[in-house]
Amino acid sequence: MKTFSVPTRVYSGDDSLKVLGRFRQRKIWIICDGFLATSPLLERLKQALPADNPLSLFSDITPDPTIATVVKGIEQMQALRPDVVIGFGGGSALDAAKAIVWFSRQQGIDIETCIAIPTTSGTGSEVTSAFVISDPSKGIKYPLFSDEIYPDIAILDPTLVATVPPAITANTGMDVLTHALEAYVSPRASDFTDALAEKAAQLVFRHLPTACRQGDCLITRGKMHNASTLAGIAFSQAGLGINHAIAHQLGGQFHIAHGLANALLLVPVIQYNAADNRARKRYARLAQVCGISPAQCDERQAVNQLIQRIEQLKNQCGLPRYLRDLKVGANQLEASIPAMIVAAQADATLKTTPRAATAADIREIIEALL
Structure with missing residues (x-):
């Protein structure tokens, strides 16, 4: 027997960021890399969110997110206790966000909504039940799979990838x-x-x-x-x-x-x-x-x-x-x-x-x- 299910709700099109307008008075935590943290794209994301949402940022993501980065993210999530987590960026940022949320949930820390917003067209991480984290000391990447890893929402806005080299x-x-x-x-x-x-x-x-x-x-x-x-x-x-x-x-x-x-x-x-x-x-x-x-x-x-x-x-x-x-x-x-x-x-x-x-x-x- 085979099964097929897509738990993630997908919004696409150049106006799809508007869906973020539904979130009001929520503690929102954005996970991205250092480059996006200082880019106009992050400002666009912030502008799409109603002003009554307190925002926090975790921008320590690097290519091939490491175990240490995920642990640091979990510690920050424990301190912040956000309602909504937004993974924003390429596959590394989305994987890191999913990993942080998944491991935190294993420890009893839950959130209302996990949102994935890709800024590259490649990994498909916004709709997958997997993430990959790496151990640089061993030179190994570890893929993990679980149906609990799926983001709740994926937003596919093509204007966010127009400047990708x-x-x-x-x-x-x-x-x-x-x-x-x-x-x-x-x-x-x-x-x-x-x-x-x-x-x-x-x-x-x-x-x-x-x-x-x-x-x-x-x-x-x-x-x-x-x-x-x-x-x-x-x-x-x-x-x-x-x-x-x-x-x-x-x-x-x-x-x-x-x-x-x-x-x-x-x-x-x-x-x-x-x-x-x-x-x-x-x-x-x-x-x-x-x-x-x-x-x-x-x-x-x-x-x-x-x-x-x-x-x-x-x-x-x-x-x-x-x-x-x-x-x-x-x-x-x-x-x-x-x-x-x-x-x-x-x-x-x-x-x-x-x-x-x-x-x-x-x-x-x-x-x-x-």
């Missing part, structure tokens, strides 16, 4: 595509998640190059924002796979942006997974749905065409193809591989990968990035 737009957009692909070939995929993953992939292939090239096009930005959320719902229900299991380790070991780590891995992972009959059929079907391959195309040919289209998309967005392009040398990688393999095998996302992977398989996928 092309490189970040590309990285986060490839994260969306990875979410869609992994959800699509997951053993837990269903008709419901397939529909979401297919639409998300279609939107990425069509709109990501324009979003990178012409960031102020709000129609395009809105499409990528929607794609991120659609893929987020899909993988939250169906799960991810080996692409993310290894990407978490690349990020932890070499501080590579998560979306870029996923983009580097996409082709070798598809080639690995496509040895599985079911996964190959589903990759081929997705290629056809996205207009990459003609109907009734040979499965292997369709998979190759999907790979070629992904490589084309990465080129259009100016993304590197190999770790050496990021100044990660062969010796440096080789020294890290044993620990990366162990951590990838323990990563929760590996549970829903379509093809079981041995240590040797994981090593081969990683070495393909040189």
Whole structure:
């Protein structure tokens, strides 16, 4: 038996921040990073909130939020006891907000509403039952999953992502595509998640190059924002796979942006997974749905065409193809591989990968990035 539910209420469009007007006389705590704390976007958020709401700010969020950051946030939440928590920013800020709220609730500290407002189009964290926190001392990222992690409200305002730089737009957009692909070939995929993953992939292939090239096009930005959320719902229900299991380790070991780590891995992972009959059929079907391959195309040919289209998309967005392009040398990688393999095998996302992977398989996928 499979289940499907979306506990998060989603508001989208360039006027969606107006929904914040419903909150009156509430203690509101905003969680964001240091850059957003001094940006005009934060002022826009504050202006959307009625003046009778006391506001507090926690802006210690850094990329790949750490256990120490989450602990500090929990301590502040215990002191403030807010009614409403707003996670505002990219995946790191949203994950940190969700982690702080979830751990606090485990300790009996509750809030009325948890709101997620993304300022990048990539992680889908605004609608997922997961967050990722890191331990820099070990170079490991830990993904946690629970139905209690879902935010209550997600606000998708495309005007908040209009100034995101092309490189970040590309990285986060490839994260969306990875979410869609992994959800699509997951053993837990269903008709419901397939529909979401297919639409998300279609939107990425069509709109990501324009979003990178012409960031102020709000129609395009809105499409990528929607794609991120659609893929987020899909993988939250169906799960991810080996692409993310290894990407978490690349990020932890070499501080590579998560979306870029996923983009580097996409082709070798598809080639690995496509040895599985079911996964190959589903990759081929997705290629056809996205207009990459003609109907009734040979499965292997369709998979190759999907790979070629992904490589084309990465080129259009100016993304590197190999770790050496990021100044990660062969010796440096080789020294890290044993620990990366162990951590990838323990990563929760590996549970829903379509093809079981041995240590040797994981090593081969990683070495393909040189």
